[in-house]
Amino acid sequence: MGKRRRVAERRKTKQPAVLGGVIAVAVVGGAFGAYSLYGSGAAAEDGITATTRKAVRTGPLSAAEVSMASTAFLTAWQSGDVTRAAAATDDTAAATTLLTGFGKDAHISAVTLTRGKPSGADVPFNVKATVTYKGRTKPLAYTSKMTVVRRAEDGAALVGWKASVVHPDLQDGDRLVTGESGTPPITALDRHGGELTAAKYPSLGTVLDGLREKYGKTAGGKAGIELRVVRKAAAKGAQKIPDKTLLALSAGTPGTVKTTLSPVLQADAERLVAAKPKASVVLMRPSTGEILAVANTSHGFNTAFQGSLAPGSTMKVITASMLFEKGLASPDKPHPCPKTATYGGWKFHNDDDFEIKNGTFKASFARSCNTAFITQAKKLQNDDLTKQAQQVFGLSRNNWAIGVPSFDGSVPVQSAAQMAASLMGQGGVRMNPLNMASVASTVQSGSFHQPYLVDPSVDHRTLATASRTLSATTLAQLREVMQYTAAAGTAAEAMAGLGPDYGAKTGSAEVDNQEQPNGWFTAWKGDLAGAGVVQEGGHGGTTAGPIVAALLKAGSSG
Incomplete structure (x- = not known):
């Protein structure tokens, strides 16, 4: 019994000391590395059979497993043992490449890692290091995090590999480089x-x-x-x-x-999106295309310029212009808005299955009746909406040159139920706030002016153009239904006090695996137009609407 106790005590001293979250590499022995990473070593000494070791562990990770897996990874990384650190992850090859580059390409050394308090399987940690290149040296400090996962084939607890583990600004496939x-x-x-x-x-x-x-x-x-x-x-x-x-x-x-940014409106945009999670907004000048403000709650990706999201019912602005041109709708003429409508084998619903009996198209547009658009699908060609978006609104051509990277919207040719869904901004249609601000701008100004952040005279680049404009009659009809929506429809609450030279459209876009839809809003006021989205926010009139309306008001009073 005494001998066994002494063996256990000796083994215990080989575990890594974690004091105040700081990993003490010096006391980590080979037995710990073998046990924690490969499931052998000390476990075998205790008489666990090979059959037992092969049993796959399942279920939630224990606190001990999270602690051991994260400590193994951080200890190996801090000591410069890339092979062992990578083996503590679920993607050895990708981890090896990035961790090797951390020292070789980024010239980062003297790494100290301090683990924070885990939250379930998520483990934050602080990084302090030194960057040295050609005699120049600077300290580096930042915070990152990892998530411990259970490997499916054997149940081992490992660090779920993502490039962001090494640095939060890294995405998979990126590299860290120090140099000229x-x-x-x-x-x-x-x-x-x-x-x-x-x-x-x-x-x-x-x-x-x-x-x-x-x-x-x-x-x-x-x-x-x-x-x-x-x-x-x-x-x-x-x-x-x-x-x-x-x-x-x-x-x-x-x-x-x-x-072209306005410092006052940019500051307002930053403040407004900060009040809501996952919000993005753009404000521009319709007469010129100048972008006056752009802001996102999250600063790691510019959703406002580069996002690719279903725009929901804000797309009905483009669809309505097409229906007007084809004589399939007119603001004050009767138009069907049943509770449901079927096309291509899909049954489409209105919000809460509402219906408008003996109503006009203007009433359906203002209340955002889905079925008012779906009922017209059988009268359209598969490429009609694509052509309308490209030819009139300058979208979906991948040719905007705003001065920084942007996504120019996508309205693919679709058929059957997907074509019908695209009429109300679902299906394969994808937009961002920049695109939808441009849509409102086109309606306000009467023609498409490609948005830009840097004047084209700076680098003599050519701005995108549209191949045609709406007729005076169609344009007047489109402005009428958007003005009515701003005055008495789903946008009325947000746009209160901004009339009469205004127009708006709300939208809610359903997204798989989201409890709440993305809330959209696009509007103009005088020579200003804007659009915004609040992801997982719900109805656009109460989420993105107040953000866009506040910017329109600020810009109009300045």
Whole structure:
């Protein structure tokens, strides 16, 4: 008995000491690494048979498993043992590549990792290190997190590998690199000449990255030495997310790029989206296409410019213009709005299965009646909506050049039920707030003006154009139904006090596996137009609507 107790005590001293969350690498022995990563070593000494070891563990992870798996990974990473750290994850190859580059390509050394308090299987940790390149050195500090998962084949507790474990700004396929930047820095200015910074306007982080990538080499600056995120190559036809600077060892000399942004409206937009989770908004000037403000609650991805989301009933602005042109609807003529409508084998519903008996198209548009549009599907060709979006509203051509990466909307040709769903902004239709602000702008101004953030005269680029405009009659009809929606329809509460030179449309887009739909809103007031989305927010009139309306009011009074 005494001998067995002494063996247990000796074994116990080999476990890693975790004091105040700091991993003490010096006391980690080989037995711990073998046991925690491969399920052998100390377990075999206790007489556990091979058959027992092969049993697959299932069920939720215990606190001990989360602690052991996260400690094994952090301990190995801190000690520079890439092989062992990667083996503590569920994707050894990807982890090996990124962790190797952490030291070799990013030139990061003297790494200290401090584990925070786990929350279930999520484990936060702090990173302190040193970046050194060609005699220049700077400290690096940031916070990241990992999630411990159970491997399906054997039930082992491992770190679920994502590039963001190494740094929160990394996406899978990205790299960390320290060296002479290929692109000089820029100083971005607002429309009045004031400097734009991510510290002052947090939503502009990705915008500033995009401006640097496009204009850095031509704006007159000189490159410095930086630690930066080098993004993976974009898929064919997609916009590449700009590289991101994380730390400047040598700042370089910035060039200057002037934008169309209004400092007052940008500050308002930042404040308004911060009050709601997952909100995005864009404000622009219809007569010119100038973008005056752009903001997102989350600052890691510019949903307002690059998002690809079903726009819900805000798409009915485009659909209505098509129905007017084809003589399938007129604002004050009777139009069906039954509780349900079937097309292509799908049964489509209105919200709460409401119906409008003996109503007009204007009433159906203002209340956002889905079936008023579905009932017209049988009279349309599969490509009618695609042509309308491209030819009149300048969308879905992948040719906008706003000055930074953007997604120009997608209205694919569809058939049967999907074609019907696209009429009300579902199916395969995808938009973002920039696209829908442009739709409202086209209605207000009477013709499409491609949005832009940097004046085209700066780099002599060609802006996208539409091939035709709506007739005066159709345009008047479209403005009438949007004005009525702003005055007495689903947008009335948000747009109160902004009339009479205004128009709006609300939307709610259903998304799989979401309890609440995405709330959309697009509107104009005078020579201002905006659009916003609150993901998982519910009805657009009460979520995105107040954000857009507040910006329209601020811009009109300034």
